Amino acid sequence: MRVLIINGSPRTKGNSSRLVEEMTKIFEKENVEVDSYQIGSKAIRGCMACGYCYEHNECVFKDDVNDLAKRFEAADGLVVLSPVYYGSANGSIISLLDRLFYSSHFEKRFKVGAAFAIARRAGTTATFDELNKYFTINQMPIASGRYWNNGFGRAEGQVEQDLEGTQNARVVARNMVFLMKAIKDAKEKYGLPEKEEVTYTHFIK
Numbered sequence: 001m002r003v004l005i006i007n008g009s010p011r012t013k014g015n016s017s018r019l020v021e022e023m024t025k026i027f028e029k030e031n032v033e034v035d036s037y038q039i040g041s042k043a044i045r046g047c048m049a050c051g052y053c054y055e056h057n058e059c060v061f062k063d064d065v066n067d068l069a070k071r072f073e074a075a076d077g078l079v080v081l082s083p084v085y086y087g088s089a090n091g092s093i094i095s096l097l098d099r100l101f102y103s104s105h106f107e108k109r110f111k112v113g114a115a116f117a118i119a120r121r122a123g124t125t126a127t128f129d130e131l132n133k134y135f136t137i138n139q140m141p142i143a144s145g146r147y148w149n150n151g152f153g154r155a156e157g158q159v160e161q162d163l164e165g166t167q168n169a170r171v172v173a174r175n176m177v178f179l180m181k182a183i184k185d186a187k188e189k190y191g192l193p194e195k196e197e198v199t200y201t202h203f204i205k
Helices: 015-029 052-056 064-074 091-103 124-136 163-190
Strands: 002-007 033-038 077-083 112-119 150-152
Touching: 002 015, 002 064, 002 091, 015 033, 015 077, 015 112, 015 150, 015 163, 033 064, 064 091, 077 091, 077 124, 077 163, 091 124, 112 124, 112 163, 124 150, 150 163
Parallel strands: 002 033, 002 077, 077 112, 112 150
Antiparallel strands: none
16 A cells, blocks of 8 residues: 655655654554655646646646656555645645646545644644645545644644644554555445546536
8 A cells, every 4th residue: 555645844854744754654564655745945836727637637837746646646545734824735735736636637536635734823724624625525535533633833843742743643644544445445345436427517607
């Protein structure tokens, strides 16, 4: 089994990375392969709704997003982490996720998702909700923990003092492994649920 972890933080050794380390310990113990990606200082621009991806099955911008799409397709689960700036996820991770989910057309149903928000003080629940929307619109089950997936800390490494947050990262990782294994077994035994043709309802004629 394989998990893709996308860390939206520009700090390569920041608090988001500390939570990734906590999750990775569990994944490795459970023999789950971890494929990690960090935005860091990379310039990730937003979607411009050009429609190129619907003809070519990839984004028109030749950056990390197209490579990540292949890695996402090969994964059984996706973890997304974002620092909180102005009460929401940072711009780079949203630009990346918009393009990653919109431009890739492979089956995402029943890949397991998990999101984490890291802040000095506030804005984590709004960010957590924002990130989870990428999963729910694609029929991806969400691995939950024993609290909302928050981490608190400002300076590098301060999240290590958030013992509840670091524990929850491990809880989510264990639950994610369970779900991925259960879904794998269910697919083999029952297959995926029936798919209906998508119906779109537009309110402006």
